[in-house]
Amino acid sequence: xxxxxxxxxxxxxxxxxxxxxxxxxxxxxxxxxxxxxxxxxxxxxxxxxxxxxxxxxxxxxxxxxxxxxxxxxxxxxxxxxxxxxxxxxxxxxxxxxxxxxxxxxxxxxxxxxxxxxxxxxxxxxxxxxxxxxxxxxxxxxxxxxxxxxxxxxxxxxxxxxxxxxxxxxxxxxxxxxxxxxxxxxxxxxxxxxxxxxxxxxxxxxxxxxxxxxxxxxxxxxxxxxxxxxxxxxxxxxxxxxxxxxxxxxxxxxxxxxxxxxxxxxxxxxxxxxxxxxxxxxxxxxxxxxxxxxxxxxxxxxxxxxxxxxxxxxxxxxxxxxxxxxxxxxxxxxxxxxxxxxxxxxxxxxxxxxxx
Amino acid sequence: xxxxxxxxxxxxxxxxxxxxxxxxxxxxxxxxxxxxxxxxxxxxxxxxxxxxxxxxxxxxxxxxxxxxxxxxxxxxxxxxxxxxxxxxxxxxxxxxxxxxxxxxxxxxxxxxxxxxxxxxxxxxxxxxxxxxxxxxxxxxxxxxxxxxxxxxxxxxxxxxxxxxxxxxxxxxxxxxxxxxxxxxxxxxxxxxxxxxxxxxxxxxxxxxxxxxxxxxxxxxxxxxxxxxxxxxxxxxxxxxxxxxxxxxxxxxxxxxxxxxxxxxxxxxxxxxxxxxxxxxxxxxxxxxxxxxxxxxxxxxxxxxxxxxxxxxxxxxxxxxxxxxxxxxxxxxxxxxxxxxxxxxxxxxxxxxxxxxxxxxxxxxxxxxxxxxxxxxxxxxxxxxxxxxxxxxxxxxxxxxxxxxxxxxxxxxxxxxxxxxxxxxxxxxxxxxxxxxxxxxxxxxxxxxxxxxxxxxxxxxxxxxxxxxxxxxxxxxxxxxxxxxxxxxxxxxxxxxxxxxxxxxxxxxxxxxxxxxxxxxxxxxxxx
Numbered sequence: 001x002x003x004x005x006x007x008x009x010x011x012x013x014x015x016x017x018x019x020x021x022x023x024x025x026x027x028x029x030x031x032x033x034x035x036x037x038x039x040x041x042x043x044x045x046x047x048x049x050x051x052x053x054x055x056x057x058x059x060x061x062x063x064x065x066x067x068x069x070x071x072x073x074x075x076x077x078x079x080x081x082x083x084x085x086x087x088x089x090x091x092x093x094x095x096x097x098x099x100x101x102x103x104x105x106x107x108x109x110x111x112x113x114x115x116x117x118x119x120x121x122x123x124x125x126x127x128x129x130x131x132x133x134x135x136x137x138x139x140x141x142x143x144x145x146x147x148x149x150x151x152x153x154x155x156x157x158x159x160x161x162x163x164x165x166x167x168x169x170x171x172x173x174x175x176x177x178x179x180x181x182x183x184x185x186x187x188x189x190x191x192x193x194x195x196x197x198x199x200x201x202x203x204x205x206x207x208x209x210x211x212x213x214x215x216x217x218x219x220x221x222x223x224x225x226x227x228x229x230x231x232x233x234x235x236x237x238x239x240x241x242x243x244x245x246x247x248x249x250x251x252x253x254x255x256x257x258x259x260x261x262x263x264x265x266x267x268x269x270x271x272x273x274x275x276x277x278x279x280x281x282x283x284x285x286x287x288x289x290x291x292x293x294x295x296x297x298x299x300x301x302x303x304x305x306x307x308x309x310x311x312x313x314x315x316x317x318x319x320x321x322x323x324x325x326x327x328x329x330x331x332x333x334x335x336x337x338x339x340x341x342x343x344x345x346x347x348x349x350x351x352x353x354x355x
Numbered sequence: 356x357x358x359x360x361x362x363x364x365x366x367x368x369x370x371x372x373x374x375x376x377x378x379x380x381x382x383x384x385x386x387x388x389x390x391x392x393x394x395x396x397x398x399x400x401x402x403x404x405x406x407x408x409x410x411x412x413x414x415x416x417x418x419x420x421x422x423x424x425x426x427x428x429x430x431x432x433x434x435x436x437x438x439x440x441x442x443x444x445x446x447x448x449x450x451x452x453x454x455x456x457x458x459x460x461x462x463x464x465x466x467x468x469x470x471x472x473x474x475x476x477x478x479x480x481x482x483x484x485x486x487x488x489x490x491x492x493x494x495x496x497x498x499x500x501x502x503x504x505x506x507x508x509x510x511x512x513x514x515x516x517x518x519x520x521x522x523x524x525x526x527x528x529x530x531x532x533x534x535x536x537x538x539x540x541x542x543x544x545x546x547x548x549x550x551x552x553x554x555x556x557x558x559x560x561x562x563x564x565x566x567x568x569x570x571x572x573x574x575x576x577x578x579x580x581x582x583x584x585x586x587x588x589x590x591x592x593x594x595x596x597x598x599x600x601x602x603x604x605x606x607x608x609x610x611x612x613x614x615x616x617x618x619x620x621x622x623x624x625x626x627x628x629x630x631x632x633x634x635x636x637x638x639x640x641x642x643x644x645x646x647x648x649x650x651x652x653x654x655x656x657x658x659x660x661x662x663x664x665x666x667x668x669x670x671x672x673x674x675x676x677x678x679x680x681x682x683x684x685x686x687x688x689x690x691x692x693x694x695x696x697x698x699x700x701x702x703x704x705x706x707x708x709x710x711x712x713x714x715x716x717x718x719x720x721x722x723x724x725x726x727x728x729x730x731x732x733x734x735x736x737x738x739x740x741x742x743x744x745x746x747x748x749x750x751x752x753x754x755x756x757x758x759x760x761x762x763x764x765x766x767x768x769x770x771x772x773x774x775x776x777x778x779x780x781x782x783x784x785x786x787x788x789x790x791x792x793x794x795x796x797x798x799x800x801x802x803x804x805x806x807x808x809x810x811x812x813x814x815x816x817x818x819x820x821x822x823x824x825x826x827x828x829x830x831x832x833x834x835x836x837x838x839x840x841x842x843x844x845x846x847x848x849x850x851x852x853x854x855x856x857x858x859x860x861x862x863x864x865x866x867x868x869x870x871x872x873x874x875x876x877x878x879x880x881x882x
Contacts, residue, residue: 028511031511031516034519035514219488219490220487220490221485221487221488222473222476222477222480222483222484222485222486222488223484223485223486224488225465225473226477226484228462229462229473232462232463232464232465233462233463236462238444239424239444239456239460240462240474241443241445241448241474241477241482242477242482242484246484250484299463300464352519
């Protein structure tokens with residue numbers, strides 16, 4: 001019989017059984033992809049760019065590229081909110097209703113009562129109002145202990161009903177001057193060879209800033225890790241000492257805040273406030289986040305992936321027209337891309353797990 | 356070095372004065388169930404304790420209270436002599452109590468480093484979340500802990516999400532988290548279930564080092580041999596009460612079983628091994644092969660015979676079990692049952708042919724935990740219970756369930772209670788009951804008593820023997836050698852994906868079986 005002393009002496013070599021290198025590093029490339037999901041939407045972006053650019057060189061013109069960036073701002077802000085909620089294992093569909101419920105009254109209030117207010121306080125108002133509405137979602141999720149999807153479907157209708165019943169249904173065009181100015185402010189202005197004026201709108205920076213701050217929150221604060229912990233398993237997270245209800249409050253407030261800002265940006269970009277706007281775009285925003293590598297079951301997703309995913313969706317919505325694809329077909333192609341992403345990530349997960 | 360010695364010395368001095376943890380008259384009631392009935396516990400620094408008792412005796416409840424997962428109904432918890440009866444998970448961690456849970460409690464989507472290193476910063480902030488994360492420190496803490504348990508500590512490994520790793524590696528990561536901080540007490544609930552002998556040996560050396568540094572350890576285990584290997588005090592509980600404190604190395608299995616159950620149990624063979632195998636065997640497997648799983652496996656099982664199959668984790672034993680159950684496909688070879696070739700290309704085909712398979716992991720592969728006992732038992736025979744309009748005949752279903760509950764002595768309030776409300780041993784009996792309901796010719800059990808206490812083990816063995824007595828063929832896949840030696844007529848040892856040797860069970864001992872398995876380092880047994 002082997003004695004205990006022998007057993008312990010060879011113990012340091014323990015890394016050979018279940019811990020053998022071959023098992024631990026199987027599917028290493030797939031694992032790298034799992035951690036850097038932004039690669040997939042990035043490759044899609046490049047491919048779409050190459051194909052469309054070859055067929056119609058106008059694609060590569062700055063005017064077009066700036067247009068795409070401009071169109072990505074509002075869905076991008078919303079997608080960042082969806083990402084944060086999804087990372088915590090929930091699903092929020094009330095964000096468009098929050099955006100609308102924030103943008104319309106804020107625009108009406110500012111132009112009526114404080115028409116000279118600058119863009120910064122207006123954005124702040126939007127952020128605070130959105131954050132408060134998001135907090136309502138968080139409280140409901142904590143109190144009712146029901147799935148976030150169900151609760152936010154409920155609040156989506158409630159918020160929208162509130163807006164249309166008590167605030168207004170009419171198109172509002174008398175936008176405060178500071179919003180109009182901010183919408184036209186350009187980071188870069190130029191004229192193309194063909195004499196076209198092109199401008200990179202400054203509000204693209206709002207999206208950039210939101211992305212950077214969200215990245216910092218998710219990756220460089222304890223609450224960021226707690227969000228993923230709760231998304232992985234809220235029971236286990238609670239057992240390990242994470243305050244699950246505080247995480248819920250935070251993610252919904254954060255998503256609400258981003259939705260509020262998105263609402264303000266929507267008005268700024270279009271120079272009008274339509275209470276019926278944004279409704280119905282929830283799924284394409286969620287699709288952008290999924291395309292960026294977040295799992296619908298929660299606990300995963302990255303900011304870079306989400307930004308890339310948003311760009312892919314915006315690109316498809318905006319450039320297919322350049323190659324003569326009829327708009328009905330665009331929807332089908334968008335669907336195909338989402339299916340492709342679903343397949344890709346499912347396959348990737350299996351590969352990474354070595355199955 | 357000198358500071359470590361100084362620390363040890365202070366720890367020792369303090370230990371003489373006040374124990375690290377004490378509980379006084381701890382009670383816990385869940386609704387009408389009185390799970391803990393006044394438990395007094397005293398845990399000294401630098402010592403190992405083993406919580407022994409049957410499933411449902413209150414061990415887990417006690418641990419949940421100490422680790423802050425649940426609050427006691429009454430009684431006190433003292434840490435370092437100070438009353439801390441209001442522990443929550445963060446409070447317990449702050450007090451220096453780390454827990455390695457049986458389910459590991461790892462966050463599947465977080466990386467290895469995060470699973471190990473985040474707790475420290477969470478505790479430092481008293482659970483407050485709006486704080487900057489020190490990324491470098493997470494990695495540093497994780498690296499130290501991984502080194503202790505003998506896992507790699509390179510960047511690629513540390514940034515792998517835990518869900519992508521094999522179960523044994525995850526168990527070591529959970530242990531690494533427990534030892535990452537400088538805990539006063541590390542609680543380990545069944546910490547070795549997925550580990551190989553060699554890893555267990557290494558773990559034991561880690562435990563010794565912790566003890567030398569003044570950490571107390573509290574184990575929950577069904578593996579008495581391992582408890583002896585570690586040494587220390589055994590705390591025996593039964594029915595929510597503290598029964599006796601024993602020295603685990605000085606007390607033999609029979610005595611411990613008696614203390615745990617209050618009954619004397621048979622620990623010898625259940626019946627004499629049969630040597631004369633029927634002329635026409637019940638099951639004939641010929642040259643069965645599955646790609647990388649196993650090769651050229653030929654074996655027979657006679658009516659009324661209990662065959663044991665063992666081998667190390669990668670010997671192909673698990674794959675063979677799955678293939679016979681119709682879960683894993685085979686490439687070559689034939690299976691005959693009662694002289695006729697049968698098709699086991701799917702679980703449904705195997706059931707139709709008369710093979711019942713009781714899987715290894717009852718929680719994830721076998722039972723519908725939130726469903727009533729009845730639904731779990733009739734699951735596999737639902738076609739037979741079809742009454743008018745193709746609906747399930749309630750009366751027949753209830754009769755079948757009641758008969759099974761009675762035959763297998765399942766302890767349950769009633770047949771519509773959910774399976775999750777039963778103890779481990781009773782859950783396992785429900786699972787076996789479901790398969791017996793299919794009237795199988797051949798019963799295959801994979802690890803039938805994993806995580807089951809001695810009392811329930813005995814009951815399950817009696818069921819197996821009963822069925823064999825009535826002419827059913829039984830195959831037990833297991834790495835619990837005493838279990839095979841007690842129950843089987845023959846034992847087949849698999850090694851490197853093939854059958855290595857076949858032994859008559861009454862003429863072989865653990866040592867010979869280990870040798871045939873090719874196990875290099877083996878934990879010294881009870882003998």
